[in-house]
Amino acid sequence: MTVDGALARVIRSASDRAAAAGSERCDLCAALVADGHPHLYDTGAAELRCVCRPCSVLFADDGAGRYRLVPRRRLRLPAVDTAVLGVPVGLVFFVPHRDGTVTAQGPSPAGAMRWEVDAAAWQRMAERCPPLASVAPEVEALLVNTVRGLDEHWIVPVDDCYRMVALVRREWRGLSGGGRVWPAVERFFAELTERS
Known part of the structure; x- marks a missing residue:
């Protein structure tokens, strides 16, 4: 050899x-x-x-x-009124883009559902919550969970959001998610820690 x-x-x-x-x-x-x-x-x-x-x-x-x-920053925010964005789901993340548009993405058993939100409404929300103006386009997101009585609002790296999407996909059972998905989502949020 x-x-x-x-x-x-x-x-x-x-x-x-x-x-x-x-x-x-x-x-x-x-x-x-x-x-x-x-x-x-x-x-x-x-x-x-x-x-x-x-x-x-x-x-x-x-x-x-x-x-x-993708930055590493995680920042927990006080409650943010995301209803002004017209998103009908309680587990969602919002990603601003360099062109001024903002997309909302919600996890589902098939992956992330995606739709565009009103950019002017995002700007008004950012004026009321100044940390939102610092979200880095494409690579950071506002992650929200108001499912099952929770009220979680975080600025996180987008890779955290996609980890959450993968978790929902992996744990979802049946039509309503079954007994595993929501406790897993709660653990995901409980394990988030602030970092700069």
Whole structure:
């Protein structure tokens, strides 16, 4: 066996072990990424990308390029009257965009339902709750849960929102969600912690 052949076997073996372990890889350089790794928002594809810490440093300055680093900030807000946005569901997140539009997305057993909300109503709401004016377009969201008597309002990174969508999809049973989804959503919100 040649040195090149042995090296290829070792690399392939390490790659196979990583794949078997379910490890995720950086979407830019293919390095293994740890739990809690950063994400990039790909504005061209409107998708999140997993990224390793060294690659994330390349996007630390909020440029106007294709990729935007998803911030880590979480900020709990006092109750915000989101009824002015005309959204009929109690578990939803609102994402402002650079073009001034705002979308609402609610988790469902099929994934996230998405619709556009009145941008002027969002502006009026942000005037009454100044932290909302600081939400970074595309990469942060206002996450709201008023289901089952809860009154949770958070500014969070969009990856938190998509984790919540995945949780609802995974736990939903039957037509109304079953007995697992709502306790899981309550745990999700209970485990959110503020960070800057």
